[in-house]
Amino acid sequence: MDKIYLDHAATTPVKPEVLEAMMPYFTQNFGNPSSVYQIAQINKKALDDARETVAKHLGAHPNEIFFTAGGSEADNWAIKGIAEANKAKGNHIITSKIEHHAVLHTCEYLEKQGYEVTYLNVNENGQIDLEELKAAIKDTTILITIMYANNEVGSIMPVKEIGQIAKEHGVAFHTDAVQAVGQVRIDVKDQNIDALSMSGHKIYGPKGVGVLYIRRGLKVTNLIHGGAQERGRRAGTENVPGIVGLAKAIELAYTDFDNKIARIQGLRDRLINGILTSIPYSKLNGDPVKRLANNANIGFEFVEGESLLLLLDMNGVAASSGSACTSGSLDPSHVLLALGLPHEKAHGSLRMTLGEKTTEAEIDFVLEKLPAIVGRMRDMSPLYEDFLKENKQD
Structure with a gap:
């Protein structure tokens, strides 16, 4: 069997139809959209069409769509931009402890600039408490930034309810929807979302391109200063091939959407149930119901995540760990720790994210290979040996 790729939350391959849509804008239609002559205006129309396509699938107006270099830039722009534009009103921001580092590190940066940040707890399923959110709001609160769905455990937040709370208190609501776009239906107006970040390469589009939705009337300062691109909000010559590719990708993502999601969810449930029934001392991380259709995050006791990844890779399976091994850190995942897992269990988690x-x-x-791999690792674990002795098991 060819390599099995189960890390679609990290990135996805570019679909052939997306690449085909992009190709003319690398060579034939190469004009700068800011120029006035015909070959440039072809690209200007391509940008306008892409903006309309993205807006349609987010429930937004085209003029509320701004193209960025990715999800991290969109998060930075939204959080810094809203904070700076509203500092006369207050300096308090609310987020959660399980946000992506693009959000957490941006909030930490703003704390050094004199802003106050409240980091909400989550329960064992990765959900915030809406009452805790309400209690955290102050007269100085200017922004609530809570992710739509968690990138590690797949838990989906009560976005519409969060947005309603923010609206009732006159507070801006931003959501990092990088993992959610293409996995759930989104309507920014119905869900009371003021700003939303997304990325192309999570939905079978190209890397290096993303979107920030900014509700009309929301005060946001500019992140990049220079030319008049993106209606003067985000300077820099537009990545036309990437933007065209992102628009094609989101269009394809919501084509035959219900059937695709149902099929992926069925495979995910087969994977989760198969693991939990065949491997003892394993546990599903994240919300068992309110979770992304493609996400299976399983914790294995007496197993070390990085070694598990290497053994899976040797068997032709690409997945990711709950611990931050790829960053060179020995610390376990901040998400799993926030869910209440002790360090030793957080280190033994495996994230598998399915694709189309x-x-x-x-x-x-x-399901055939994993039990033997986990069993092999446990056989080498002195902790597991001690556990068996203490529990008088063979």
């Missing part, structure tokens, strides 16, 4: 081309045969292959 994931097959039943691939899931069965993982």
